[in-house]
Amino acid sequence: MTQAPTPTADTVRRLVRSLLKEGAAGATGAGPDVRPVTDSGGAATWWVGTRHVLRLAPDREAAVRQRRELRLRDLVRPHLSVAVPSSVAHGEWAPGLTFTLDTRMPGGSAREHDVSAVGEADLAGLLSGLREVPVRQAETLGVPRSAARSLESLRRAAARAAQRLAAADEFDAGLMQQLAQPAAVQLAAQRGTAVLVHHGLTGDHLVVGADGRVRGVLGWADTVVGDPAEDIAGLALAVGSPAAVRAATLAGYGARPCLRGLWLARCDSVVRLGEHLAGRSDEPLPLLRTHLRHAWEAILLERVTELREEGADGTDGTDDDML
Numbered sequence: 001m002t003q004a005p006t007p008t009a010d011t012v013r014r015l016v017r018s019l020l021k022e023g024a025a026g027a028t029g030a031g032p033d034v035r036p037v038t039d040s041g042g043a044a045t046w047w048v049g050t051r052h053v054l055r056l057a058p059d060r061e062a063a064v065r066q067r068r069e070l071r072l073r074d075l076v077r078p079h080l081s082v083a084v085p086s087s088v089a090h091g092e093w094a095p096g097l098t099f100t101l102d103t104r105m106p107g108g109s110a111r112e113h114d115v116s117a118v119g120e121a122d123l124a125g126l127l128s129g130l131r132e133v134p135v136r137q138a139e140t141l142g143v144p145r146s147a148a149r150s151l152e153s154l155r156r157a158a159a160r161a162a163q164r165l166a167a168a169d170e171f172d173a174g175l176m177q178q179l180a181q182p183a184a185v186q187l188a189a190q191r192g193t194a195v196l197v198h199h200g201l202t203g204d205h206l207v208v209g210a211d212g213r214v215r216g217v218l219g220w221a222d223t224v225v226g227d228p229a230e231d232i233a234g235l236a237l238a239v240g241s242p243a244a245v246r247a248a249t250l251a252g253y254g255a256r257p258c259l260r261g262l263w264l265a266r267c268d269s270v271v272r273l274g275e276h277l278a279g280r281s282d283e284p285l286p287l288l289r290t291h292l293r294h295a296w297e298a299i300l301l302e303r304v305t306e307l308r309e310e311g312a313d314g315t316d317g318t319d320d321d322m323l
Contacts, residue, residue, distance in 0.1 A: 116212025148189030161274030201234030232261025
């Protein structure tokens, strides 16, 4: 198989020149101002002036996902109260390798700006909007189904990792006792609850204004039809467990999916930090520690002790909980 070319500033500049008129996107006499977005994509993602961002698929698998993403963004846009990226041009930058030139959204990331109470309502609109997207239409576009993860299996992996983190003075392993085996079983995903799941709600993918409002959501390439608790978990890692659970509750999710998302995030944060310390992951250590801190922030639901039976869709409200 022919190796894909490595995009350079000259490659990007020539491509953008063919797409935008002279003087657009911060162009100068030497061509448009382009620079890689090293924090969230390296050589595959480039700022183009102050108004656009160019994303280049580095291989054919990524190209398939990018083509699907462009169609999916059009499908979800009418259902969401937050912005979704818009492509002003798309095509191939090399044989079989696609690109999209998107309008840049104003604002920073959730790493740069805290989400306000009104921003939590924006996140609630995102979660409820995703639930409204017709699953059949998404699957017609090629969005895959993803089976719900076993929380019990994840709990066991996290318990082992917690011991290693405790030995490194990174974590109190006793906290894992809050998720006993019966609770993990009770928080198993419910049948018939699959919805469209963004599956990548990281801090980098949440566009947040200086006022704390969530202005848009990036990164739709990994979207699946599956467990809505995965997006609650992603938000817990990105903005903190209390904000994530409040947003999910505002979106109509009951205690079971909220707690499932919380514990997916907590177990993931422990496992990923353990993998880093064992030398099996190159994720940035400060980010992993932030995720651990966010995931283990206490929430109100943990103060009650009984979980009422919810409806099959897992979205009915409840006054009690199991933890």
